[in-house]
Amino acid sequence: MLITYTTNRLILNVLSPSRAGIVLDFYNNNRTFLEPHEPKRAKNFYTTGFQRSNLSCEYNAFIKQTYLRYWIFLENNMDQVIGSVCFSNILKGAFCSCMIGYKLGEEYCGKGYMQEALTKLIPIVCSGLSIRRIEAMVMPGNQPSINLLNRLHFIKEGYLHSFAQINGVWEDHILYSYINPVLP
Numbered sequence: 001m002l003i004t005y006t007t008n009r010l011i012l013n014v015l016s017p018s019r020a021g022i023v024l025d026f027y028n029n030n031r032t033f034l035e036p037h038e039p040k041r042a043k044n045f046y047t048t049g050f051q052r053s054n055l056s057c058e059y060n061a062f063i064k065q066t067y068l069r070y071w072i073f074l075e076n077n078m079d080q081v082i083g084s085v086c087f088s089n090i091l092k093g094a095f096c097s098c099m100i101g102y103k104l105g106e107e108y109c110g111k112g113y114m115q116e117a118l119t120k121l122i123p124i125v126c127s128g129l130s131i132r133r134i135e136a137m138v139m140p141g142n143q144p145s146i147n148l149l150n151r152l153h154f155i156k157e158g159y160l161h162s163f164a165q166i167n168g169v170w171e172d173h174i175l176y177s178y179i180n181p182v183l184p
Contacts, residue, residue, distance in 0.1 A: 001065065001128045007116045011078060012070040012085070014062045020052035023071070026081035026105060027051075033106040037139070040168050065129060066090055072104070072117050082108045085117055087125050087134075096132040096183065098125070109144065118152055126180040133180070137163060137173040149176045 005012045015023065027034070028046060035041070044050045061067035067090065072083040083104035090098040100122075104114055125131055136154055138145045154176040163173040 001062070001068065001124070003062070005070070005120055005124065006075065007120045009075055010113060010117055010120075011073040011075055012117055012121060013073060013078075014059060014069065015055050015071050016059055017052045017056040019071075020048050020055055022079060022081050023051045023055065024048055026083075030105045034103060036167050037142070038103075038167065039165060068125065070117070070121060072113065081105075082113065083117070085114075085121055087121075087129075090129060090131075092130075096130055097135065098129070098131055098133075099135050099137070100178075101136075115148055115151060118148070122152070122178065123182075126183065130183060131180060132183045134178040136176045136178075138176065139166065139171055140174055146174070146176075152178065154178045 003014045024046065031046070042050065058067065058069045062069070068087040070085045071081050072085065073080065074082060084102065086101045087098045088101065100118075102114055102118065122134065126134070134154075136145075136149055137160060138149065140159075155178075157175045157177050160173045160175055162170040164171060
């Protein structure tokens with residue numbers, strides 16, 4: 001797995017702790033947009049120190065191939081994060097699976113950026129980590145994400161009652177999966 005990949009319009013990059021400032025800017029700029037859809041944040045989440053520490057953990061996990069977060073940039077601006085894609089809960093052995101999560105800043109939604117990023121990363125992660133199954137959990141009211149998963153050939157598998165605590169409330173989710181057609 002490489003630290004950086006490119007698409008037609010994007011740069012997908014694993015960040016070092018020295019880039020904490022631009023990650024903090026992303027979260028501050030999109031706080032009102034993202035918080036209703038994410039777990040409650042730690043008190044110090046919106047600090048450079050927290051983001052530096054988090055990026056350090058993410059970078060070390062990337063080296064071990066146990067957790068991958070690619071930050072998304074427009075091809076001409078490596079100083080402004082527009083979103084991220086995360087592959088977590090990576091299981092080997094009989095499971096060969098992981099979970100996927102993703103987010104974009106509000107002004108970048110609806111422009112095809114996330115589909116472009118996932119179209120690039122999913123085959124790379126499946127091949128590089130021998131992943132057979134990728135799971136995505138999405139809140140039932142998140143139609144843009146549901147549409148994206150459908151376009152990427154994820155299959156709706158079921159309904160997860162009270163699956164995750166989002167912004168302080170236990171929320172239902174729909175389980176989607178992508179089965180890698182290459183890995184037997």
